[in-house]
Amino acid sequence: MYVDLINTSQDLNLKVTTLQVAGCGGAPCSQQLALQIKQTLNVRHLRQGYGMTEVSGVFFSTLNDTLEQVTTTVGCLVDHCEVKVVDREGRMVPMGTPGELWVRGYNVMLGYFNDEEKTREFIRPDGWAKTGDQFVLQEDGYARIVGRMKDVIIRIGLKIFPSEIEEFFETHPDIMEAQVFGVPDPKVGEEICVYLRLREGVTITEQDVVDFCKDKIAHYRIPRYIRFINEFTRTSTTGKIQKAQLLAKLLSELSLKNL
Template sequence: MNQPSYTQGRQDKPLLAMTIGQALDNTVARFAEREALVVRHQQLRYSWRELADSIDLHARALMALGLKTGDRLGIWAPNCAQWCIAQFATAKIGVILVNINPAYRTSELEYVLRQSACQWLICAGTFKTSDYHAMLGELLPELAHQAPGQLNGERLPDLRGLISLDDAPPGGFLPWAALAGMAEQVAPAEYQQRQQSLQFDQPVNIQYTSGTTGFPKGATLSHYNILNNGYMVGESLGLTEHDRMVIPVPLYHCFGMVMGNLGCITHGTTMIYPNDAFDPLLTLEGVARERATVLYGVPTMFIALLDQPRRGDYDLSSLRTGIMAGATCPIEVMRRVIDQLHMGEVQIAYGMTETSPVSLQTGPDDELELRVTTVGRTQPQLESKIVDEHGCIVPRGTIGELCTRGYSVMLGYWGNPAATSEAIDPAGWMHTGDLASMDEQGYVCIAGRNKDMIIRGGENIYPRELEEFFFTHPSVADVQVIGIPDERYGEEIVAWIKLHPGHSATDGELQAWCKSRIAHFKTPRHFRFVEEFPMTVTGKIQKFRMREISIEELCNR
């Protein structure tokens, strides 16, 4: 009988049985005066002691707002020092941090705040083309007439208050700068008691993932889930207190806040944010000026760094390792990353938000071919298996659905037990929906994402969510969304549109309509207006045929 497609990760690395706050305190005790956080675009630097002091101050201030264990606080902002402080301050008082994509527009924001029943929201003032204050004013017309913390909005009934990162926000917002002053309302002993009451398997974070069946689902993650995942990723990289990690990936995503921030705090590694969002030149500058040893990114980021015209101006020789994740890495890109960015130990990681996120990872000594043709082997203290459509484990080398089990599997989807039971089976296996095969050595190769998902620049986009969105346009009678290959982003979005009789629309009109309503990365690059869709004789849509036609028209011309 062929060996089954099942592996266990190494068992010799014990899991951390502690809360995120306890892990942070341990690191502060060991490395108090070493540099903890560098935020270059804000010109801020913190030692571990200074960062801990700011976290403790703001944690007490959040308690003063009335936030209790299990309450939800949203954060809607790009990378900044306040994001990091909020992440750890909420963890220390048992408040569940709800990550909100900075690119979200009003409909997406409203859904997430309502579904998670957020009591408070931290937001930036503006970012790129987004005016957060204006969008919140649109959702909450009552805001201008109510004092901070006294909010009573019709559309968001659970939301009690808003904290703005601007120093002088409009009426109704509590400025972040004023928040710390509220800490004196909570005695240190009360704060300490709150921390001591927390358990490591309690929820600490909700991250929304686009769903194949419509609205995003909130993956609920515990201290145990994400603290240990960050720790294990860091262990594979060989992180120590002497490492310095540049984190250009977004903090609202697991890549930034778990693999980045939590990987650093469990090893005493310095966190470096080169900018509020990815900028290749500022990332190169951050690596060179800060003498970074570790760099994170999705393949499109590394391509942008390699192709930056001024790359040669910067000394990148301090780099030794990093992680590339979010999409398959072409072999030529991997070779250039190793040779030109000096990242000889760069690793590939695979996972999903629901698994905290990493479940498979290559190692520093893996051959180059394994680092570009596979996503590595099962992480320590986890299990992987590949099953057929009946749930039976397939032999090695056979393609099936990849499943993960262990400490990293989420607690469930927030307020959605039906979706949770569909994703996690009774034996505790998380079904990824991804097709994969496992070789004799246990290395896993991803054969393809689930049949619908699009990965554009590291962002997971599910066509069903976009299709439901386009159905709200008055001219759209029917719509099908697919992904096609793209050299820069990995995939681009194509929307096939069938219009109502007598209606008209253009690419530009539909893109403009999307602009104020959905995140920019979800807006289709191409539109194709049709009378009918390719179908089977039984009336089923043939998305594979649509993909073939679109590739022929758009990629091969």
């Protein structure tokens, strides 16, 4: 929604001056987009937050947050709630290190209705709920979301976080949105694919995209598959882009080429 508002105001040369508060949640908001919301839409207050249906709200921006805190984090921890960031064995990692976010407190649900097995998978006996989200927790209590644990791309043993590459592509003046995901590959484990939504009337080639990446990001982070799309398919409830459908579309395309 914000991407379309920004694009329309720029295309029509409209100066928006009446917006007071913009809230972001449900999906990661890149620093580039957050800055555009503040600068292009002239929003007085930008607020970010993080939560889940199962754990309610966990992090929120405050009225006194700096521009840096508002645009780079999902806010600070709410009162009376515990969080920790752990590795795959459940051991806490140092502050500033990526890992899975676990939550414990009054805001964690009692369980899934009539599904004890799924409840046990999500909530440990000691009350910690495993969110499945990759986070970086800072010393000041603020947090940065890196992405879903299952979305991490592992290429030749190297971990690649899709959200970081998406943020990079969204710095391009003609790219409105980018969605990055891994594609199974027998040789390197996973290759990188990016789907790009461009500004209306703009034409960019795959080679243009590769050239934009050169000398800006590491070679192994440059997507092998580059595709363009007019609109992303989103969920009806929260508006999240459905990456699984993009992957299925690409795999179907690749299988047809190999026939």
